[in-house]
Amino acid sequence: MSIAAWLRGLTSLFFPALCLGCRRAIEGHDQLLCVRCEAELPPNNSWRHTENEVTDRLAGRLPLVFGAAAYSFREGTVCQRLIHDLKYHHRPDVGRALGRRFGERLAGVEALADLHGIVPVPIHRRRRLQRGYNQAEAIADGLGEVLGVPTFPRALRRKSFRGSQTKRGKLERLENVRDSFALGRGDFAKRHLLLVDDVLTTGATLHFCGNALLEAHPDVRLSIAVLAVAER
Ligand SMILES: [Zn+2]
Known part of the structure; x- marks a missing residue:
């Protein structure tokens, strides 16, 4: 504890x-x-359709078996406050609890029947030291607990640490994300992995994470689950 x-x-x-x-x-x-x-906090149920808000945002960039968001993210909502607590107020338990809830909704989804494990989007080790945990890993742990699959927090590694990205321009941010991920440990050839992150906005992070896995592991199959998809 x-x-x-x-x-x-x-x-x-x-x-x-x-x-x-x-x-x-x-x-x-x-x-x-x-x-x-x-x-x-109305649940986002668009994942019940094969093509949905999550798969649309990665369309043409990352081939996906399945994509899902638990909630929709808007400024000033309960969803935003939960994610703020998870990220900035030392509440990894919020991530695990919401991950478990999401897992209960996704249990029995046929597209995830052959799921091998969950890969949380990594944060840099310096960020991890500051925060004390990786919020995506907390969500992944909750999901994995209910879905009965392991979490692989070291499958990917975050190489660069550039402080807050929020004040940077969109293009510059994209360039930063592109070179940010390196392969970690594990052999996932032909496996089905679920990439997990807190909020999906442009999809750049998940796009580059997914491609890092695809380049290294032949025939790996990818799905995505995020706590919230930012409304456009
Ligand atoms: Zn209340």
């Missing part, structure tokens, strides 16, 4: 759990959201 988790456990003895959406007290410490905020 991490110190943060231990402290939360201790704190919950004296203080009620707070809803991550509206910060009001809620019953039950295993819940993330109050009933009202839960209703404001």
